[in-house]
Amino acid sequence: MNHYQKVKSKPLIQIKNLNVKFDKLNVIQDASIDFLRQDQVALVGANGAGKTTLLRVILGLIKPESGVVQTQPRLSIGYLPQVLTLGDKLFPMTVKEVVRQGLIAKKKFPRWTNLHDEQTLDSCLKQFLIDELSNQAFGLLSLGQKQLVLFARMMVQEPDIVFLDEPTSSLDVSRKNSIYDILDNLKKKQVPYVIITHDLPSFSSHILRVIYLEHKVLFDGSYDAFCENETFSPFIHTHAHGDHHDH
Amino acid sequence: MTINQFFEYFQYPFIVRGLLIGLLVAIIGSMLGHFLVLKKMSLIGDGLAHVAYLSVAISIVFLSQSLIFNLLLATTASLTIHYLISFNKGYSDAIIGGIATSAIALGTLIITTNPNQNVRIEQFLFGSLLLLRDLDIIAVITLAVLVVAFVGLFFNELMTLTFDQDFAKVNRLHPQRYQVGLAMLTSWLVIIGIRASGSLLISSFLIFPTLIVMNFKLGFVRSFFVGILIATFNFLIGFALSLWFDLPTGSTIVLTYSVLWLLSVSIIPILKGTQA
Numbered sequence: 319m320n321h322y323q324k325v326k327s328k329p330l331i332q333i334k335n336l337n338v339k340f341d342k343l344n345v346i347q348d349a350s351i352d353f354l355r356q357d358q359v360a361l362v363g364a365n366g367a368g369k370t371t372l373l374r375v376i377l378g379l380i381k382p383e384s385g386v387v388q389t390q391p392r393l394s395i396g397y398l399p400q401v402l403t404l405g406d407k408l409f410p411m412t413v414k415e416v417v418r419q420g421l422i423a424k425k426k427f428p429r430w431t432n433l434h435d436e437q438t439l440d441s442c443l444k445q446f447l448i449d450e451l452s453n454q455a456f457g458l459l460s461l462g463q464k465q466l467v468l469f470a471r472m473m474v475q476e477p478d479i480v481f482l483d484e485p486t487s488s489l490d491v492s493r494k495n496s497i498y499d500i501l502d503n504l505k506k507k508q509v510p511y512v513i514i515t516h517d518l519p520s521f522s523s524h525i526l527r528v529i530y531l532e533h534k535v536l537f538d539g540s541y542d543a544f545c546e547n548e549t550f551s552p553f554i555h556t557h558a559h560g561d562h563h564d565h
Numbered sequence: 566m567t568i569n570q571f572f573e574y575f576q577y578p579f580i581v582r583g584l585l586i587g588l589l590v591a592i593i594g595s596m597l598g599h600f601l602v603l604k605k606m607s608l609i610g611d612g613l614a615h616v617a618y619l620s621v622a623i624s625i626v627f628l629s630q631s632l633i634f635n636l637l638l639a640t641t642a643s644l645t646i647h648y649l650i651s652f653n654k655g656y657s658d659a660i661i662g663g664i665a666t667s668a669i670a671l672g673t674l675i676i677t678t679n680p681n682q683n684v685r686i687e688q689f690l691f692g693s694l695l696l697l698r699d700l701d702i703i704a705v706i707t708l709a710v711l712v713v714a715f716v717g718l719f720f721n722e723l724m725t726l727t728f729d730q731d732f733a734k735v736n737r738l739h740p741q742r743y744q745v746g747l748a749m750l751t752s753w754l755v756i757i758g759i760r761a762s763g764s765l766l767i768s769s770f771l772i773f774p775t776l777i778v779m780n781f782k783l784g785f786v787r788s789f790f791v792g793i794l795i796a797t798f799n800f801l802i803g804f805a806l807s808l809w810f811d812l813p814t815g816s817t818i819v820l821t822y823s824v825l826w827l828l829s830v831s832i833i834p835i836l837k838g839t840q841a
Contacts, residue, residue, distance in 0.1 A: 399729070419729070
């Protein structure tokens with residue numbers, strides 16, 4: 319991360335005049351957003367407002383119609399996918415093998431892991447308290463455990479910025495605490511994060527900045543300013559309990 | 566049959582050729598099949614096997630069984646199938662089904678409307694040891710070297726894209742490249758293996774080892790190696806049974822796979838039951 323001390327003031331990711339179309343539907347219109355070194359962002363908006371699309375453009379999974387996404391050179395982007403999309407029950411991947419992918423992703427050809435990598439891997443498994451699960455099948459874990467394993471995979475990559483896609487959507491209320499632990503962990507390591515959610519109140523104590531997307535960026539400012547803005551008050555209140563219904 | 570009579574079979578070069586080629590095809594099949602099955606692309610092997618039937622039919626009738634032509638046609642087919650799948654993600658099984666049935670129909674049409682040649686369709690549907698030539702040995706050994714090199718160098722990339730394609734793409738692991746590599750090597754395996762095991766049976770070489778080993782929950786890497794062991798064991802057993810009882814080799818090997826699969830599905834819950 320020393321690399322960035324020289325260019326500290328520059329945004330980590332700079333999005334300029336982004337447009338994304340699916341067929342003739344404008345999913346994202348003229349969005350310009352900077353993600354900064356100290357950011358703790360919630361990216362909010364209704365379903366179909368373009369949140370996940372924006373994330374996929376940033377991650378390089380979708381090509382935009384026009385506009386640019388500039389990232390600092392050699393920026394490592396961490397990504398916590400929605401848990402439900404991964405790991406069939408029969409898929410023969412162990413917890414350790416899943417986390418090892420984080421190290422594999424960092425390496426150059428040939429991407430073989432060495433003894434030092436295996437030590438890093440073991441200490442990472444210990445750090446996230448999943449070392450006892452390390453030889454278990456990933457597909458048989460609970461959703462909360464799966465999320466923790468994917469988080470460990472992401473953190474072993476030492477990301478410079480992290481995107482979390484609907485991190486609470488598949489978890490019940492008691493398990494949401496595991497997400498808060500994850501966010502506290504990121505804060506402690508001073509890793510900026512962007513949470514994609516439609517359940518803003520759940521993250522009120524972990525958020526400094528809110529970006530509200532409704533195809534266009536309708537709001538980009540501090541959490542407090544967002545709460546005080548009357549335009550968005552229905553969003554804050556009506557979505558407080560709406561998290562379980564959306565899948 | 567006595568043991569001595571059994572071993573006398575191995576004096577015939579075509580039996581030894583069949584053993585060597587079949588064993589290598591089974592092993593290569595389990596190596597490539599591991600990724601194809603777990604990526605839910607195993608139908609690709611099936612589709613390619615049917616396209617291979619078409620290409621063999623064309624080459625018999627027009628080109629006196631040119632291996633190069635077959636490899637070229639299969640490569641084109643695998644790239645086309647791959648392109649269609651990535652273009653139209655959700656319906657890849659139907660697309661492959663459409664291509665496969667068209668290929669079978671066209672291949673059969675070509676063979677049956679060609680009265681000058683004495684070619685039996687069954688040979689290419691079920692395979693025959695009598696069809697194997699020395700050229701096939703060279704081809705299968707070359708392919709084995711290529712596959713071991715590909716999988717050995719890129720095992721971690723292949724594992725990552727199999728589990729989580731988005732993760733692989735975000736981290737610039739170029740999953741598309743390796744998927745194309747997998748599809749091409751699979752198409753070559755199908756072309757080279759079609760004489761030994763036939764187009765209807767070759768996809769079992771790709772599918773069964775992983776299907777069996779999945780039930781043991783061994784982890785990705787260990788499953789891969791145990792899959793190779795299963796493929797080897799199964800081929801030798803099936804080959805020996807077919808000689809001993811004078812059964813068609815291809816179908817016998819597939820049926821021994823089916824038996825192993827049934828055993829793995831039924832025995833594991835029983836073992837777990839006794840533990841609990």
